[in-house]
Amino acid sequence: MRRTAVRLGRLDLCSPVMPASGCFGPELRTVTAMDRLGAVVTKTVFSDLRSGNPASRLAETRAGMLNAVGIPSPGLTGFRERTLPAYRALGPKVIVSIGGLAVRDYLEVAAGLADEEFAAFEVNVSCPNLEHGGLDIGTDPRAIEAITRGVRERGGDRPVIVKMTPNVTSVAEIARAAEDAGAEALTVANTFVGLAVDLDSRRPLLGNVTGGMSGAAIKPLALRLVMQASRAVRIPVIGCGGIGSVRDAAEFLVAGARAVQVGTANFTRPTVMSEIVEAFPALLDRLGARDVDDLVGTLATA
Amino acid sequence: MITTGFLDVLPASEEVQPTWIDAPVLSNVHLADRYHRLRLAAPLAAERARPGQFVMLTISSPVLALPRPMAVHDVDPETGTIDIIYGVVGVGTREMAALRPGATVGTLGPLGRPFAPPPSAPGRALLLGRGIGICSLSLLGRELHAAGWDVLVVASGRTPQAVVGTEELDAAGVRVLRVDDESGTSAPELLRDLDFAPTYVTACGSARLEQLAADHAHTAEVQIALEAPMACGLGYCHGCSTGARTAQAEAPLVCADGPVFRYRPATP
Ligand SMILES: Cc1cc2nc3c(=O)[nH]c(=O)nc-3n(C[C@H](O)[C@H](O)[C@H](O)COP(=O)(O)OP(=O)(O)OC[C@H]3O[C@@H](n4cnc5c(N)ncnc54)[C@H](O)[C@@H]3O)c2cc1C
Ligand SMILES: Cc1cc2nc3c(=O)[nH]c(=O)nc-3n(C[C@H](O)[C@H](O)[C@H](O)COP(=O)(O)O)c2cc1C
Ligand code: FES
Numbered sequence: 001m002r003r004t005a006v007r008l009g010r011l012d013l014c015s016p017v018m019p020a021s022g023c024f025g026p027e028l029r030t031v032t033a034m035d036r037l038g039a040v041v042t043k044t045v046f047s048d049l050r051s052g053n054p055a056s057r058l059a060e061t062r063a064g065m066l067n068a069v070g071i072p073s074p075g076l077t078g079f080r081e082r083t084l085p086a087y088r089a090l091g092p093k094v095i096v097s098i099g100g101l102a103v104r105d106y107l108e109v110a111a112g113l114a115d116e117e118f119a120a121f122e123v124n125v126s127c128p129n130l131e132h133g134g135l136d137i138g139t140d141p142r143a144i145e146a147i148t149r150g151v152r153e154r155g156g157d158r159p160v161i162v163k164m165t166p167n168v169t170s171v172a173e174i175a176r177a178a179e180d181a182g183a184e185a186l187t188v189a190n191t192f193v194g195l196a197v198d199l200d201s202r203r204p205l206l207g208n209v210t211g212g213m214s215g216a217a218i219k220p221l222a223l224r225l226v227m228q229a230s231r232a233v234r235i236p237v238i239g240c241g242g243i244g245s246v247r248d249a250a251e252f253l254v255a256g257a258r259a260v261q262v263g264t265a266n267f268t269r270p271t272v273m274s275e276i277v278e279a280f281p282a283l284l285d286r287l288g289a290r291d292v293d294d295l296v297g298t299l300a301t302a
Numbered sequence: 303m304i305t306t307g308f309l310d311v312l313p314a315s316e317e318v319q320p321t322w323i324d325a326p327v328l329s330n331v332h333l334a335d336r337y338h339r340l341r342l343a344a345p346l347a348a349e350r351a352r353p354g355q356f357v358m359l360t361i362s363s364p365v366l367a368l369p370r371p372m373a374v375h376d377v378d379p380e381t382g383t384i385d386i387i388y389g390v391v392g393v394g395t396r397e398m399a400a401l402r403p404g405a406t407v408g409t410l411g412p413l414g415r416p417f418a419p420p421p422s423a424p425g426r427a428l429l430l431g432r433g434i435g436i437c438s439l440s441l442l443g444r445e446l447h448a449a450g451w452d453v454l455v456v457a458s459g460r461t462p463q464a465v466v467g468t469e470e471l472d473a474a475g476v477r478v479l480r481v482d483d484e485s486g487t488s489a490p491e492l493l494r495d496l497d498f499a500p501t502y503v504t505a506c507g508s509a510r511l512e513q514l515a516a517d518h519a520h521t522a523e524v525q526i527a528l529e530a531p532m533a534c535g536l537g538y539c540h541g542c543s544t545g546a547r548t549a550q551a552e553a554p555l556v557c558a559d560g561p562v563f564r565y566r567p568a569t570p
Contacts, residue, residue: 264533
């Protein structure tokens with residue numbers, strides 16, 4: 001396991017592979033080996049109960065998919081009583097993903113979870129900002145700073161990872177805002193906004209009209225963001241977007257990520273994360289790398 | 303989707319223990335119309351599957367991102383096989399039809415809550431299925447028949463050729479009424495007067511049959527199997543919402559809370 005161990009700020013992980021928020025659940029424990037995972041990440045939790053979006057919530061696209069699940073949430077009480085204990089029982093370190101529709105919502109969830117036992121917060125800023133006309137809250141550097149600082153102050157003394165939205169003009173600017181506010185790592189990135197059309201009815205396939213695009217089709221887009229973000233900051237970056245094999249994971253490391261998250265590929269192949277971890281030593285040998293860290297940010301662009 | 307009443311979540315009888323396997327394709331044959339039958343070697347799923355449950359099938363392909371939910375039509379625990387009957391309707395099922403023995407299909411299952419016949423003494427069961435929906439009822443029809451129920455399966459399709467998945471029922475001696483649109487025999491008004499007072503009614507595969515089943519709710523236990531686009535099949539992606547009316551914050555999920563639901567009329 002030593003060759004796959006990585007360090008993200010204060011977080012020591014036995015492997016660089018973890019699930020992406022919303023694409024994993026304790027339900028997978030009978031299907032895949034949990035002890036290979038560096039961490040497990042919860043679905044984003046909001047402070048209040050939320051019902052999520054109307055059906056249809058999913059649409060497959062070529063080599064990818066759109067989702068408009070809309071983050072149904074059990075609320076803080078349900079999360080503390082049911083969700084978190086189920087995640088803790090899995091074994092790996094638990095990263096809790098939190099969300100909100102305004103800055104104060106994030107601070108409320110962080111404060112409400114401050115006394116619970118888990119390893120880190122991941123702040124999902126790809127939620128529509130109700131105070132700013134519904135654009136992703138993570139497109140506003142000031143909102144990013146306020147959320148990062150606030151969650152650090154109120155959420156107990158634990159690392160804060162900021163999960164960036166890809167729907168921005170300059171990922172470097174947002175990444176620096178998060179770093180300046182004390183983020184210990186960045187996850188790059190969440191889903192890209194997309195649309196699927198049913199030609200016969202001339203209606204959108206999703207109940208919510210638009211949705212978040214994920215899966216193999218977005219891998220080049222996410223790789224580009226990882227390169228740009230990791231070159232803009234000193235804190236570690238967790239790469240995410242279309243990863244479905246150990247080669248994909250290694251490409252993200254080379255582009256600048258220190259760890260990776262696997263989302264959509266879990267649906268296609270529920271054993272994929274542990275298979276990636278098991279395949280790392282052979283790939284490292286082939287690439288002449290000592291360990292995973294050896295690959296990080298080695299992309300030669302000059 | 304039925305709007306005259308509520309879809310209640312059936313109690314989970316036992317914890318579902320799904321397994322994942324790269325299941326070898328044993329056979330994949332064309333039946334009739336757009337329908338095919340796929341046999342997979344999946345011993346644990348074959349042993350554990352209950353009537354109404356489904357599997358998620360991943361066909362290895364550079365264009366597909368998601369597995370496809372398919373009802374377990376038949377199992378043979380002795381040889382460790384499960385059979386799926388599927389209709390070719392789009393890109394995934396087209397690729398499924400091209401599978402040959404020797405290929406493997408990623409198979410996750412069995413999944414979902416099975417049919418839950420009322421625990422009373424054997425009564426009369428009316429199973430309403432249309433198209434591919436008939437396949438969700440095959441195991442149930444045979445189990446009830448073997449347990450001493452008086453079973454009538456209504457198998458409906460667009461054409462006589464589109465009524466598939468009934469041979470196991472026939473072989474087991476279950477009564478099957480085949481109806482189709484071409485001959486006009488599938489009209490709901492005709493199916494309303496079957497002279498068969500059921501104590502248990504199930505429906506799968508068409509809104510009209512669901513409504514027909516719902517009309518029995520004052521005198522019978524009514525259970526309906528739903529479909530929705532799915533990604534995980536296990537209940538964690540929250541993609542397969544029923545959107546049904548309930549008191550809960552989030553509507554039930556078809557994969558983990560269903561696919562079989564109990565219908566309760568709005569007016570008791
Ligand atoms: C619990 C359950 C059991 C099922 N059992 C069977 C069965 O036994 N035999 C059978 O032929 N079909 C069954 N279906 C429907 C089957 O899953 C779809 O026909 C199939 O996914 C279509 O895939 P496609 O790529 O060919 O079509 P496309 O239309 O190209 O599919 C694109 C996307 O839409 C989704 N989708 C399209 N139609 C449906 C649908 N009706 N239900 C759910 N998702 C859909 C697909 O999964 C895919 O993600 C079942 C569905 C569910 C939910
Ligand atoms: C069904 C679904 C639900 C998701 N839910 C969340 C969520 O609750 N919070 C979040 O931060 N990201 C969520 N995501 C985004 C993923 O975590 C991930 O960033 C994205 O899917 C890209 O990675 P992938 O291509 O490996 O799937 C979701 C993605 C999908 C497909
Ligand atoms: S398909 Fe993922 S929750 Fe039902």
